[in-house]
Amino acid sequence: MNESRTSFWRRLAAAAAWRERTVFMALAVLFLAVSAVNPRFAALSNVLSILGDSAYIGIAAIGMTLCIIFGAFDLSIGALLALLSVAAVTWAPVLHPVTGTAGFLAVIAMAGAGCGLVNGALVAGLRIPAFIATLGMMYVYRGAAFMLSGGQDQRLADDWFLALANGDLAGVPVVFMVFAVLVLLGTLLLNRHPLGRRIQAVGNSPKAARAAGISVPRTTLAVFAIVGVFTAIAAVLQASLLRGAQPGRGVEFELYVIATVVLGGTSLDGGKGSVINTAIAAVLLATLQCSFSFLTVNPYLQKIIIGGVLLAAFSMNYLRERAEQSRRRRAQRIKQTGKDKVTG
Amino acid sequence: MKSIKCAMTTAAMVLAVAGAGCRDAKSPAGQQTIGFSVYDMKYEFFQMMEKGTRERVQELGYGYQLHDQKSDELQMVSGCKSLINQGAAGLIVSPIKPDALGAVVDAAQKAGIPVVINDIGGGGTPYQAIVISDNFGGGKLAAQHVIEKLGPGKGRNVAIIKCEPSATYAVRRGEGFKAEITTNGYAVTAELSGHSKTEEGYSKMKNILAGAPDLVAVFCENDPMAVGAAQAVAEAGKTAQVMVIGFNADGVALESIRAGTMAASVAQFPEKMGRISAELTDKILKKQDLQFDDPARREIFAPVKLITRETIQDAK
Numbered sequence: 001m002n003e004s005r006t007s008f009w010r011r012l013a014a015a016a017a018w019r020e021r022t023v024f025m026a027l028a029v030l031f032l033a034v035s036a037v038n039p040r041f042a043a044l045s046n047v048l049s050i051l052g053d054s055a056y057i058g059i060a061a062i063g064m065t066l067c068i069i070f071g072a073f074d075l076s077i078g079a080l081l082a083l084l085s086v087a088a089v090t091w092a093p094v095l096h097p098v099t100g101t102a103g104f105l106a107v108i109a110m111a112g113a114g115c116g117l118v119n120g121a122l123v124a125g126l127r128i129p130a131f132i133a134t135l136g137m138m139y140v141y142r143g144a145a146f147m148l149s150g151g152q153d154q155r156l157a158d159d160w161f162l163a164l165a166n167g168d169l170a171g172v173p174v175v176f177m178v179f180a181v182l183v184l185l186g187t188l189l190l191n192r193h194p195l196g197r198r199i200q201a202v203g204n205s206p207k208a209a210r211a212a213g214i215s216v217p218r219t220t221l222a223v224f225a226i227v228g229v230f231t232a233i234a235a236v237l238q239a240s241l242l243r244g245a246q247p248g249r250g251v252e253f254e255l256y257v258i259a260t261v262v263l264g265g266t267s268l269d270g271g272k273g274s275v276i277n278t279a280i281a282a283v284l285l286a287t288l289q290c291s292f293s294f295l296t297v298n299p300y301l302q303k304i305i306i307g308g309v310l311l312a313a314f315s316m317n318y319l320r321e322r323a324e325q326s327r328r329r330r331a332q333r334i335k336q337t338g339k340d341k342v343t344g
Numbered sequence: 345m346k347s348i349k350c351a352m353t354t355a356a357m358v359l360a361v362a363g364a365g366c367r368d369a370k371s372p373a374g375q376q377t378i379g380f381s382v383y384d385m386k387y388e389f390f391q392m393m394e395k396g397t398r399e400r401v402q403e404l405g406y407g408y409q410l411h412d413q414k415s416d417e418l419q420m421v422s423g424c425k426s427l428i429n430q431g432a433a434g435l436i437v438s439p440i441k442p443d444a445l446g447a448v449v450d451a452a453q454k455a456g457i458p459v460v461i462n463d464i465g466g467g468g469t470p471y472q473a474i475v476i477s478d479n480f481g482g483g484k485l486a487a488q489h490v491i492e493k494l495g496p497g498k499g500r501n502v503a504i505i506k507c508e509p510s511a512t513y514a515v516r517r518g519e520g521f522k523a524e525i526t527t528n529g530y531a532v533t534a535e536l537s538g539h540s541k542t543e544e545g546y547s548k549m550k551n552i553l554a555g556a557p558d559l560v561a562v563f564c565e566n567d568p569m570a571v572g573a574a575q576a577v578a579e580a581g582k583t584a585q586v587m588v589i590g591f592n593a594d595g596v597a598l599e600s601i602r603a604g605t606m607a608a609s610v611a612q613f614p615e616k617m618g619r620i621s622a623e624l625t626d627k628i629l630k631k632q633d634l635q636f637d638d639p640a641r642r643e644i645f646a647p648v649k650l651i652t653r654e655t656i657q658d659a660k
Contacts, residue, residue, distance in 0.1 A: 038430070046429040053422040152510070155443055166447060242417050242444035249417070289419070293426045299385040299412035 023264055023277050027284045034291040041294050044171070050286050052173030056238050058282030059179055060253070061260040062186040063230030065278045068261050069190070070223045071203040071270030072130035076119060077231045078253030079141035084112055084235035085245035086145045089154040092161060101160055109232045115141065116228020117221055124217035138254075145247035155244040165240035175237055179279070182233070186275040195222055203270030260285055263313045267321065377407035378625055379427030380436045383464065384415040389614045390438065393462060396618025397436060404626045406433070417441040424448040428455050434625040436460045442467030458628040462621040463614075465512065471642065472628050475621045478637075478645035479513050479591075482610040483520025483563065485650040486589045489608050490525060490561045493587065497529030502561040503552045505538040505545055505569050514540070514565045517591050517610070521563040533559070538569040545572030553580050561587040567597035567609055574605040593651045593659040601653055608652045611659050617646040 035042035060077055067074050088108045096104050115137075122133035167174045190196035198219045201209040206216055239245045264281035266273025288309065292302045378401045383390045394410065401408045409432060411423035420440050427435055428451050435452055439445050442465035449469040452459045461474040490502065502525055507514035522532055534552045538544035545564055553559060553576065562577075564570035570590025577586045583605055590597045593611035600606035624644065627634060637645040651659045 040430055043429065046426070049422075049425050049429055053425075056418060153441070153443060157446065162446075166450075238418065241421060241447055242441065243446045244443050246417075246441070286422075289422065290426045293409070293411050293423055294430055296409060299410070299414070302412070 023280045023284060027280060027287060030284065030287055030291065034287075034294055038294050041291065046290070048168075048171060048173060048176070050290050051176040051179075051283065053290070054279075054282040054286035055173070055175040055179035056234055056241070057253075057257055057260055057285065058279055059182055059237070060231055060234040060257045061264075061278045061282055062182055062275055063227035064257045065261050065264070065266055065273055065275050066186065066190060066196075066199055067223055067227050068258070068266050068268065069203045069270060069273045070199045070219070071206070072123065072220075072223065073258065074116075074119060074134045074224065074227045075131065075254050076115075076134040076137040076141055077227065077257060078250035078255075079138045079145065080112070080115055080228065080231050081235045081238070081250035081253055082245070082247050083115070083141045083145040083148065084108060084232050085239040085249060086149045086154060086247055087111060088236050088239050089156045089245040090148060092156055092158070096158075096160065101164075105233075105236065108236055109229050112228035112230075112232025112235070113225040114228070116225040116231075119228070120221035120224030123224065124220035142247070149245070149247045151247060153244060153246040156239070157243045161240055162243065163240075165237040175241075178233070178237070182230070183275055183279045189226075190275055195219070199223060200271060203272075205271075256285075259310050262317065263310060265313075265317065267317065269321070375405070375407045376433040376629070377409050377431070378434045378436065378622065379409040379411065379424075379430070379432035380621075381411040381413055381420060381424045381427060381438070383413055383438045383440050385412045386414075389612075393438060393614035393618040396615035397462070397622050398618075400619040400622035401625075404622060406626070413440050415440050417444045420444060421447050425451050428452055428457065432457060434458050434460070434629055436462055436621045436625055438462040439464050439467070442469075445469045445471075458625065460621050460625050460628070462617055466642075473624050473634055473636070473642050473644055475617050475624065475644050475646055476513055477612040477617070477648050479516040479648075480520035480523075481645065482591060482612075482648040482650075483517040483522070484524040485610055485648065486517075486563050486591075486608065487521045487524035487528070489589065489650055489652065490530070490587055491528050493607075494560060497525070497531070499529065499531055500560050501533040501556045501558055502530050502563070503534040503536075503556065503559060504532060505536055505548050505552075505562060505564040505573055507540045507565045507569075508537060511540065511565075514591070517565045518563065525561075525563075530561075538564065538572070540566050540569065542568040542572040545569030546576045547572075549573035549576035550580075553577070553582065553586075559586050561589065561607075564588070564590045566590065567592045567594035570606055570609065571596050571600055574600050578605050598651070598656060598659055601651065601656060604653070608650055609659075611649045611651045613646060613648070620644060620646055 040046065060081070064074065064077070092104065095107060099107060119134055119137055122128050122137070123130045165175050169177065190199065198209070198214050201212065201214055202216055202219050210216055260281050261278050262268060263284065264274065264277035266278065288306065297305070380394065380397045382394050385391060385394065398408050398410070409427055409430060411427055413420040413423060417440050421444060424435060424437060425448065434457055437445070437448065437459060439461065445467040446469055449459050449471060453470070458472040461471050463476055466474045504518045504521060506518050509515060518535070526532060533556045536548045536552065538548045545568065549562065549572065552562065562573055564573055567590040570588055574588040577583055577588055587607040588605070589607055590609040593609045597606060597609040601609060624634060637643055649658060
């Protein structure tokens with residue numbers, strides 16, 4: 001029994017490591033292939049620019065990774081991104097003189113957490129499935145974004161605000177550094193913090209988690225609040241890059257973010273996944289987008305290629321899970337026959 | 345698991361090979377390249393603009409690089425930056441969000457390459473030039489059509505239904521119409537905003553007709569509002585009395601012109617606009633002087649044309 005458990009964990013670890021390599025290998029192959037065609041692609045300035053581009057989707061994808069591992073979706077983040085960026089831009093002239101930059105960021109992050117808590121409360125308190133609850137909230141946040149902005153684009157080009165996403169340190173875009181730090185924090189949270197372990201436990205089996213004394217509602221609230229915070233960070237950085245906010249921003253953002261998470265190998269069944277893989281997937285998608293431009297790929301074909309890559313990743317996830325299941329079943333059958341022999 | 349790697353590898357290879365083919369055809373070694381970042385290739389207007397830009401850029405002997413923003417401001421910024429990173433000698437942008445152009449123009453300036461804006465707006469950035477349709481002139485054309493058909497005004501009433509005030513360029517259409525029509529003796533009895541929408545064009549037209557039953561013409565700053573206004577006019581049984589003129593020669597407007605409910609629409613020529621933007625970029629790269637129609641705003645006007653039932657074949 002003990003032995004089989006060790007080998008199970010070993011197998012799982014091996015699978016995780018392999019998966020990590022898979023996304024990374026795909027990224028490496030794509031990068032080398034495009035660089036071979038156009039050496040400018042591999043220029044440091046272009047690599048740094050791609051890394052910077054990956055941050056906006058990538059940061060939101062960290063929160064979504066935790067949410068999907070937990071066994072839920074948040075479809076509201078695109079609309080929430082719009083609402084929070086509108087809020088950031090319209091509140092900044094009032095808030096910033098009082099709070100300073102750090103305080104301003106904290107307020108927006110808290111607003112994100114608050115909106116996330118509303119999502120979480122609907123799921124945990126009213127028992128509305130996350131898919132439906134966040135779909136409903138998607139419309140609420142979108143409407144709120146239009147109300148807060150009066151339907152108008154909001155501009156903000158103050159130096160302190162533009163510095164958030166437009167600067168670089170020794171050539172490395174600040175947004176990418178923020179992204180890297182958040183990936184590290186997300187990984188630590190998922191693998192080292194008790195909350196991360198609770199998220200994985202609920203994702204694996206809510207029943208078992210409850211039996212183990214984990215409060216599923218409280219974990220739900222925490223997960224959605226975290227998604228809200230990551231969305232808030234992405235919203236402020238985007239608003240800084242684009243020098244303002246518009247209430248129509250972020251349509252289909254949630255789908256792109258979910259696609260990134262799944263491309264990173266996180267299982268839609270919940271329970272397992274990795275923040276680092278998600279980050280690599282975000283870089284992979286940004287690299288793909290950039291290579292379209294470098295290789296002059298027909299704009300219509302681009303969408304087909306992205307769809308194809310996602311479908312390939314999804315079907316491989318499915319095949320991998322089926323292979324794992326059948327292997328587990330076979331192992332169990334062998335164990336069973338062994339036991340039968342002993343009792344017989 | 346191996347297969348996912350295989351799939352990705354194959355995809356990358358296919359991409360690379362496809363790209364290699366494209367590049368060889370389009371930019372031989374040593375040639376300067378002009379990049380064009382387009383608003384969205386799903387719209388016919390921008391497909392035509394892209395066609396004109398591409399053809400003229402290649403005729404002028406440059407390599408050509410296209411990027412599609414797909415109506416996404418984030419892609420606009422990252423795509424333009426990647427055109428710059430590819431070493432484009434010049435950049436043409438028809439921006440989805442002019443306000444978000446700041447980061448693009450900054451990066452281009454850092455790389456020392458000129459930026460020419462095509463349509464939409466420049467967001468107050470230090471671009472080298474902007475190409476826009478002659479909106480004021482288009483409004484004047486509409487007014488001249490009314491005068492041609494009905495003779496001098498003698499105090500007769502006309503109306504204008506406007507886009508939202510933030511649509512800076514569309515607003516000039518109404519100004520052109522107003523300037524021309526009032527100098528010819530007509531009176532602008534009503535000037536209302538229909539917020540660019542068909543339903544508001546309809547409701548505002550009903551109000552206008554109630555206040556001025558003797559109205560002889562209405563100019564709408566875009567076609568959706570003109571189509572709505574034409575419906576209100578038809579419902580009041582005044583199609584023969586009120587000339588409805590729109591702007592842009594949209595498909596629905598052409599249908600209304602064919603059916604006789606609308607008198608005319610002013611057509612823009614995106615393909616021509618694309619060609620102009622390519623020529624401007626070429627001139628800037630050759631350090632030649634530009635002839636601006638509005639030097640203060642660095643604007644260059646593209647020609648427009650009045651489309652009536654008789655000239656409907658010119659709209660395409």
